[in-house]
Amino acid sequence: MSSNENEMEGSNAGVIIVGSANQDLVAYTPVLPTRGQTVMGTSFVTSCGGKGANQAVAAASIGVSPNGVSMVCRVGDDSFGQNLLSNFRRVNVIYDEEKVIAKGSAKEGDEGEETSSSYHTGVAPILVDTQSGDNVIVVAPGANYALAPSDVKESILSSSKKPSVVVTQLEIKPESALEALRTGREVNAITILNTAPAPEDWEMSDEFYQLADIVIPNETELRVICGRPPHDEEGNKDGGDVENTAEIEMAKELLNKGVRRAVIVTLGARGAMIVERNPDKSQEEPTVTFVDAPKDLPCRSLPVVDTVGAGDAFCGALSAYLDAGLMLDEAATKACGVASMSVRKRGAQDSYPTAKDLPDMLRVEGSSASGEGKPIISFVTGNKNKLAEVKRMLLSSEKVPFEIESRDIDLPELQGDPLEVAREKCKLAALEINGPVITEDTSLCFNALNGMPGPYIKWFLEKCGHDGLNDMLTGFEDKSAYAQTVVAFCAGPGKEVQLFDGRTHGRIVRPRGPLNFGWDPIFEPDVGEEVAKTYAEMSKDEKDAISHRGRSMAKFKKFLVDEAESICKSIGA
Template sequence: MDFIIRTPRVPTPGETLTVHSFDTGFGGKGANQAVACARLADSDIKVSMVGNLGDDGFGADYFEALKREGLDSKNVRSLKGEKTGISTIIVDDDGENRILFAPNANYAISPEESKDWELVPEEADVVVFQLEIPSRVVYHNVRQASKKGKHVIFNPAPAELLPEDIYQHIDTLVMNETESSILSHSKSGTPEDIAQHFLSKGIKDTVIITLGGDGLVYATKAGLKGRLAAKKVKVVDTTAAGDTFVGGYAVQRAKNVGKDFEYEKALGFATLAASITVQRRGAMDAIPKRDEL
């Protein structure tokens, strides 16, 4: 669940500041990306969400929200005695956001490898991962999905250094500029250089680095590369822009399984969807439907 605070600016240490507004909403990177997939997909694409909720009121409300989106939620578990994960999102007058994440039920997974760790649906062709459940569980499932021939899309957020072997199990690595700097141990070099750096680590298909208002760069194992400009729009709130982009890209991948993939067409679709999201307030509420593009 998202607790969203809109403020003219971020307060300084020790300062009390009166803000513009406070709202609650459904969020979380995985759920935002799943909802983006569901809203942006063709009717023949099935979207399934995998994750944990608490057995509190937030969790009950969340199940109803997922049903309304037409998502398959049979792999979303309600955990007795746990609280649903929350994020506090602070949005300033420039539309920039700062997020504080309390995992709660997201992290309520066995500390030792077990059946509890097996999360990837067998029927999935494309699987999207983030890092809002324990990273060791994510890495296990990335490896399993890769071995089963699924297209693995990995969005390393919240960002952390990845095990060196994990790159060879990722088909598409998509991250923003900050995340790419953390993962590459470097704040120097052009985004194009950093994309090539990650390809050299073993990424199987594509590296995408989103640059906010400056668009994105991408590079592929096959040697394709380029830069796409962002849509020029009035930015209100960037909270779910990255999640919308990932969802838009994922449905293009799912739509083209077994076919030649048109990278710039897919990236343009995802960029257009994200450009609509940033013009709206909220996280999940801001994600557009396919007929709005």
């Protein structure tokens, strides 16, 4: 297929979960034993678990993340490890087959030795109270502790696309969890720290908070990491009513340690509390919002069976909804709904709802959990990440009565300016597909060179590199340029092609920011910021707000909404 896009433009790798993968060994009993007591259980099961793996499976299963879910973890070379990997494949969680098996000796000091693994897969014996659904858990980390900080950094940076969300927990080495947050910030992803299990024999440094956009403890973990006793003055378990001033003040303490955006305290059956920095700089006081699963969620009438993995269901679902572009409070509300569904069944990962299980109030427009029965428009691409990103941008909020699917077709190389190339390419694609089609072409145009490299930027970048593109302007005072995306739509062979031109003006600079995102490091948009940034230095939200691609897609989206009826008639739907 002919492709003129900057390969990194506007696309990302979705959600990356960095964390633990364990085999859960679950015993059910009508009463949890006290110290020194033996009780009889009613049943026993083995299941896939680990906080990291749980969150990855929850995020992938609900089918709302437009860009997919990846897992960075280590397992042993044993039957438990193979079982965990098989389950990842079942729900389409991506992992690195070459690196996921822990190498070397589990003995201290032998970590780097390239031998067959002597690490066992992490295991978690769990006791579940069949009356209340409460549980107690002991984790033997095994291979989880073979995941080194350098492994984490390499895995995130080696992703061919920008992750939009990076999530980690504390069932791996603290330094590895910290590296996940650090590298997540480096690639401008939303970074989420789930403080579970709360540290017992070590103390979290402020750097954990300063590198996290969102920190998620439960009620007990909140008290531990804030240095409070597990019982309040009245002796109520877990601090009593979380809506009291003390609990809110503890969340604010974490914000004051440097959390960049919000602290979300999960409250079990009562939903979650969001303590968020106020975006209005004149308002110093954080906002406090309480959210819960939608009131009309069908499962609310069912009894709670098992709370194992409910917090992980929330964290995983939240990351997927954020990847789908939802605002934080809406994402948290829907994530509460997913967690609520999970506690009505036994097990952790086995209890997580799939896309087909989601009721309408937990779905996202344009995700695999929606869109059935809508007319299909083909988007010319062989890149699934790009398809997912286009679906997120076009179908995530408005009631657009279409579904978009990818078609990977070969088209001839075309010559001309960006608008001419886009129009002819779309005509040829409509003829080839014999139906409605969308094409997209991205250009980087240097004004001093009369618009070159234009639609050929991909090939110029491959041959010249970032510095070579700068050298093309040596001798020119004019370093101005504009980034351009042209989205083209044609209802079918012989039909008129509609063009949607989006441009962002700026200048060409020496590369700044991560260098593995196409030409982003050399383009500095003119957006009037006090501190200028290249595309590569911007967060995903910052870039989406001003990007040429976002502008062209916004125009196209308005067209799809305003002209939906005539488009349906034109394509025969």
